[in-house]
Amino acid sequence: MTGKSPSEALRDSNSSALLVKQIVHWLDEAKAEEIVTIDLKGKTSIGDFMIVASGRSDRHVGAIADKIKEKLRETGHGRVRAEGTEACDWVLIDTGDIIVHLFRPEVRDFYNLEKMWSGERPPEPTSH
DSSP states (O other): OOOOOHHHHHHHHHHHHHHHHHHHHHHHHTTOEEEEEEEOTTTOSSOSEEEEEEOSSHHHHHHHHHHHHHHHHHTTOOOOEEEOTTTOSEEEEEOSSEEEEEEOHHHHHHHOHHHHHHSOOOOOOOOO
């Protein structure tokens, strides 16, 4: 239970959706490829949205990650966590409500997060 009123939850959801649009725009500016947005609401508590994108090389993935972190700081979202910036095969940027995954193409193909997270959530088991 988050303790938020319905109007607070709606406002948070709307601000997350706006930030997703900004991040997708920044990814496009950084020449990220195959940008996919996945709505996670109702599927998991790890966040509201996931964005998956590719860079052409480890250097490109690192440059994209740097740009996204810089833009998030500039817009007041300075409390982001980033992992994987050493190798830049797969960089994860976590804003709290939005998780951005940046991959080299072959690493993205291997993990295939879109398939894992885009499907419908299976029904909860019932006990008799």
